[in-house]
Amino acid sequence: MNEALWAGFEGLLLGVSHLTLGHLVMLVIGGLLLYLGIRHGFEPLLLVPIGFGALLVNIPLAGLMEKGGILRTFYDAGVLTEMFPLLIFVGIGAMTDFTPLLENPKILLLGAAGQFGIFSTLLLALALGFTRLESVSIGIIGACDGPTAIYVTSRFAPHLLGAVSVAAYSYMSLVPLIQPPIMKLLTTQREKNVVMAPVRKSVSGRTKILFPIVATVLTSIIAPLGTPLMGMIMLGNLLKESGVVPRLKQASEQEIANVVTLLLGLSIGATMQAERFLKIETLLIMVLGLAAITFDTVMGLLFGKLMYLATRGKINPLIGAAGISAFPMAARVAQAEGQRYNKKNYLLMHAMGANTGGQIGSVMAAAIMLSVLRRLGIG
Amino acid sequence: MNDLGFGLALLVVGMGGTLLSLWILSLLVLLLKRFFPYEEVKKADGRVTK
Numbered sequence: 340m341n342e343a344l345w346a347g348f349e350g351l352l353l354g355v356s357h358l359t360l361g362h363l364v365m366l367v368i369g370g371l372l373l374y375l376g377i378r379h380g381f382e383p384l385l386l387v388p389i390g391f392g393a394l395l396v397n398i399p400l401a402g403l404m405e406k407g408g409i410l411r412t413f414y415d416a417g418v419l420t421e422m423f424p425l426l427i428f429v430g431i432g433a434m435t436d437f438t439p440l441l442e443n444p445k446i447l448l449l450g451a452a453g454q455f456g457i458f459s460t461l462l463l464a465l466a467l468g469f470t471r472l473e474s475v476s477i478g479i480i481g482a483c484d485g486p487t488a489i490y491v492t493s494r495f496a497p498h499l500l501g502a503v504s505v506a507a508y509s510y511m512s513l514v515p516l517i518q519p520p521i522m523k524l525l526t527t528q529r530e531k532n533v534v535m536a537p538v539r540k541s542v543s544g545r546t547k548i549l550f551p552i553v554a555t556v557l558t559s560i561i562a563p564l565g566t567p568l569m570g571m572i573m574l575g576n577l578l579k580e581s582g583v584v585p586r587l588k589q590a591s592e593q594e595i596a597n598v599v600t601l602l603l604g605l606s607i608g609a610t611m612q613a614e615r616f617l618k619i620e621t622l623l624i625m626v627l628g629l630a631a632i633t634f635d636t637v638m639g640l641l642f643g644k645l646m647y648l649a650t651r652g653k654i655n656p657l658i659g660a661a662g663i664s665a666f667p668m669a670a671r672v673a674q675a676e677g678q679r680y681n682k683k684n685y686l687l688m689h690a691m692g693a694n695t696g697g698q699i700g701s702v703m704a705a706a707i708m709l710s711v712l713r714r715l716g717i718g
Numbered sequence: 719m720n721d722l723g724f725g726l727a728l729l730v731v732g733m734g735g736t737l738l739s740l741w742i743l744s745l746l747v748l749l750l751k752r753f754f755p756y757e758e759v760k761k762a763d764g765r766v767t768k
Contacts, residue, residue: 441751444744451737458729465721474725545754546747553746561739699743700736707735711728715719 357399361613368616369393369608372505381512385485385604389505392608403609410609413602418493418500423603424486425571430596431486431698432575433588435666437550439692440699441542445646446658446689450696452642453662454704456481456635460627467623471717472496475708477624480507481631482701483514484664489607490568491705495712501610502621506628511665517629518636518660518672525640526656530647531680533655538688544580551576558703564713565706572702635663639693654689661690664701670694 349356372390376383396404403410417423440446461478469477476496479488480503488507492500510517551573559566578588610616643659657677661669673690719727 441747444747444751447740447744447747448737451733451740454736455733458725458732461728462722462725465725471721471724475728541751541756543751543754543756546750546756549750549754550747553750554743557743557746558739561735696740700740703739704732704736707732707739708728711731711735715724 354399359399359613361617362397362399364617365397365611365613366394368611369397372608375509375512382508384600385504385508385607386512388601388604389508389608389611392605393501393611394608395605396609396612404612410605414606414609417599417602418489418606419497421490421493421567423599423606424490424493425567426595426599427486427603428568428571429575429578429591430593430599432551432572432577433579433592434596435572435576435579435695435698436691437576437695438542438547439538439688440695441546441550442538442540443689443692446692447696447699449639449642449646449659449662449693450698450700451662451703452659452700453635453639453664453693453697454482454700455638456483456631456633456663457701457704457708459634460631463630464623464627467627469620469623470496473499475712476503477627478631479503479705479708480510480624480628481635482664482705483507483511483632483635483669484698484701484705485511487568487664487701487705489603491709497610498615499620499624501607501616502624503628504607505611506625509625510628510632511668514632514663514665514668515672515675517632518669519676521633521636522640522657522660522672522676525637526644528680530644530656531677532684533647533652534681534684535653535655535658535686535689537685538692547580548577551580554699558699558706562703562706562710564709565702568702568706569699572698632663636660639663639697655684655686658686658690658693661693661697662700663694663697666694666698667691669697 369390372386375381376386402408457478460481461474464474464477472495476492479491492503555573558569639659639662643656646654647656658673661673670690674687677684677686
């Protein structure tokens with residue numbers, strides 16, 4: 340009798356007795372992510388489920404990430420198979436209006452320049468001792484594109500998925516804080532004051548419909564391993580622009596995107612187990628993530644300055660900072676900074692063009708990286 | 719190939735490839751715009767829509 344009582348009492352304390360300092364730290368980190376998402380609105384759609392997933396997975400003996408556990412089931416079904424990030428891409432495509440980019444296609448080049456952070460951070464990560472595949476996964480934070488980062492990391496370094504995803508989404512939400520000082524530093528007063536001509540309507544409906552098809556075929560031929568990424572984002576855009584499948588468009592941008600965002604967030608949070616997350620590497624990844632977005636912004640601005648010179652002052656270099664995939668924050672930052680220096684300056688539509696160019700650029704950069712790695716025999 | 723060579727190769731090919739791909743894509747968009755120019759549509763009631 341006494342033995343049974345004692346065993347029962349021990350059973351009640353089982354969770355407490357298995358609680359480690361690591362678990363406690365992770366519960367605080369999960370709480371911090373929830374706080375940032377709820378209180379400060381930092382990417383709440385992702386940070387809230389990620390934060391809650393981190394809480395759940397750090398409850399001792401709960402077993403949510405063990406074989407058969409619910410979070411493990413989500414993770415295996417959606418992240419390991421790369422299905423979740425790809426479905427999110429369909430939704431992003433359905434939400435994205437490429438018209439500002441199509442009005443002025445040369446702005447696409449800013450979307451390429453804005454990917455410099457991927458490759459420069461990859462070099463830095465290698466120098467810090469990360470393996471090649473880990474470095475690729477860390478560099479991809481510079482895509483400023485959550486689904487792309489998750490897609491690449493789940494393929495090459497799944498043990499870093501939690502750290503890379505949290506860094507990617509955190510810094511994307513911090514773009515309004517990270518970019519303005521760099522924009523101020525790297526542009527002259529004269530450049531900041533450039534008033535760009537209003538965007539002229541010049542894109543037909545047929546062009547908008549053909550663009551996702553042409554973009555998919557062209558980029559997939561150049562970098563076939565990126566076809567799932569580019570194909571899904573362009574499929575979503577075709578659903579939007581074709582105008583004949585409003586139900587599919589709505590499902591892609593709302594129902595599917597919402598459900599998948601929830602499951603993806605929980606799955607990422609579930610990778611944040613204390614023994615995997617509480618490492619010096621996580622801190623390094625956070626620092627490298629900040630470096631990646633800084634490099635992106637610097638190169639975007641420098642390329643913007645080049646276009647300013649090439650067009651004899653018709654392009655405001657500030658829109659170069661919008662050549663990253665953080666949509667639409669980066670475009671809004673360019674607009675706000677332009678207005679700060681010249682009240683007559685309306686850069687939003689131009690910056691939106693660069694920003695959507697950044698979305699295509701980030702996918703293209705990842706696609707090329709996947710193809711190069713395959714050619715080198717390490718992908 | 720050492721790690722530095724690997725990183726530099728990815729930097730050059732990756733950035734070069736991305737720039738080249740998007741430049742070609744921008745040319746294709748210009749072609750699309752030339753083949754399918756934007757037109758204002760006149761409705762039966764005389765209103766012009768875009």
